[in-house]
Amino acid sequence: MRSFLVFALVGSLVWLVGCGGGTPVGVTPITVSLTPSSAQTINQGATLGIVATVANDPTGSGVSWNLSGVGSLNTQTETTSSVTYDAPSSVTSNTTVTVTATSIADTSATASLQITVQASSVTVSLTPSKPQIVSQGGTVSITASVKGDTTGVNWSISPASGDGTLKSETATTVTYDAPASVTSNAVVTITATSKKNTSSTAQLVINLVAPGQSNVQPIAVDGGPLTNYPDGAFTSVTICVPGTSQCQTIEGILVDTGSVGLRILASEINLPLQPLAAASGGTLNNCVSFVDGSFLWGEVEPADVYMAGEVSSELPVHVLADPTTFTIPTTCSMGGTDEDNQTALGANGIIGVGMEPTDCTIQGQNFCNVPSNQNIYYGCTSSGCEITTVPIADQVTNPVDLFAANSVTSGEDNNGVILQFPSLSGAAATLDGSMIFGIGTESNNALGGATVYTVDPSDDDFTTENFEGQTMPSSFIDSGSNGFFFPSSFIVCPDNADFYCDAQNASATNVGANNAQGIVDFTIANADDLFKTGDFAYGDLGGPNGTYPCNGTGCSFDWGLPFFFGRSVYTSIDGQTVPSGQPAAPWWAY
């Protein structure tokens, strides 16, 4: 590879010298022109379509687009011949940005357009400013404050009908009335638009919560955003700039009881979130390593997170993006695969709702508040990164751990989650389920007859035994694993060596640290055949896990997502209060 690069470099140098500056003699150079061709001025919040024309390009490969300055280029509609520039919803003063089109065939051929984004002299703000959680029959009084004008605002609601109405409208006030009967949770947006300057707007988000649904988040095994993810449970989250109604709902988030913290691809976020500062200087960055050698990298940025009728305020979120001004430390990447993009991740993010409050703690021990060679928190500047200590409050945090009581909950649903799915044998195109927040805190999340299995405090694992004579003390339940993974004599698939192709009925015994015991019957199907169905939910998917036979510490049975089918699986969070009479968290129950 290197010798090829050297050859290519030398070759292109010879070509450059031979042709005296880049364009072969007698060949008309490629040129790029833009429409509009002269500098433009647009209002804040407005958009501008730009078209590129490339002349003399026999390859017809078009242009790539680049933006220097505030706002964004709309990646949904971007092509090699056109792009839409989206100005920020508000700027504090007139701001000029530059959009550049570069010929793909000849990167020395470019054209640029200057766009001035005009700040509005009129600004609108609303009280309340933060999203409101409202149940059926509820009302919210909203007041608009307009600076720079006295004519006030016009009010609008989205969706326009079905999820409540606006009444008693004045130029500065309005009342939102929730429907008398709400059957499913919904998000409603109320917008105030300045009468004087329609580019000046402010929004209030209403989270409308149906009876008994304040803590119920829909999840689905549906293949994820790329419709290619087998046995992955996905949900959506609404994230907001802290303390505001600048919010965005992001779908395709993998539900993972085997990790902790909300991690979202930066490419999916269009909010101005701000990174935390690191104790060592620079911005606080996080690295998470998965057992398959993959890793995620990015800044830690607080956001308010809304799910169903719950809110997690100023939650430190891992915003996944490759750095542009420094390289990812090798102590993070370690030769693994970078999954900071949708293709590699197969998701738009991961919501880790596991047993710990933050991603650097295990049963009360914080590994990141003292100098050590942990490799998950770094302070980064343009000159590079160094490992940093991090207080608990700044660590990437389990969103459930921060849930506070509010008007639609009975209390704090912050001590764990229940995942529920119908049973499934064989394959199904999709499988719908629920993530229920809290354990024993509402009428719908009692422990009931579930058996509690406590875990080893050193690693949050329990023991699986009586399977092919093995005892596996590092076993665990993990919705983020997309199958049952265990050491076995089963035959691996000829097409997919990560899975078993033996069709088998089997059983194993789980044993908690509290000596609770239970036999689990499970079935493994031929994975090669399952994958040929084109479905995404498989009740019988399994694969190998380390060496076989395996006995002792480090040997594990990984009870992945299929274990959750046909069960209510409880995962409680270390340090939180659990129903009386139960062992201290963390534990699993099912």
Place this chain on the structure above:
Amino acid sequence: METCTPGVVHPRKLWLALVGIAFMMLAVSFPALAALGGDVNSVQEDQAHMKGSLQIHPAAAYSVHEITTSTRTVVREYVSPEGKVFGVAWQGPFVPDMQQLLGTSFQQYAAAVQANRDTHARRKPLNIQEPGLVVQTSGHVRAYSGRAYIPEMVPQGVSAETIR
């Protein structure tokens, strides 16, 4: 968990210890070698790099050098009577520095991880079985375990399953 029985010193162990001491004495003159596939002195390099404490457990056909890092991750390095590290294993809340630990095998590991991208298997254990390198990982975030060894270097009569 590997254990050793204290008290009885076999002649073989004594010999191993002498070899070990000899290597330690020579260590200053050795180039900086990384762990897997390297000489026994690379264990000290790893210990220093991981800021860990080192325990040595001699066994009949090999010795186990156990490093406990400041983050509670335990790294075990398996050393042949010839003083070569033929296997490494780790377990704990943080993945050890794979580049340091795998030494000259690191590039092969990295290439194999990059190649192992079956879109069906998303979050799953790693199982690399190649000539010259076996790497198997397991566990989950904050509870990682894994092992790596060079099959050709495992001493005769030693089962690869002991590397754990």
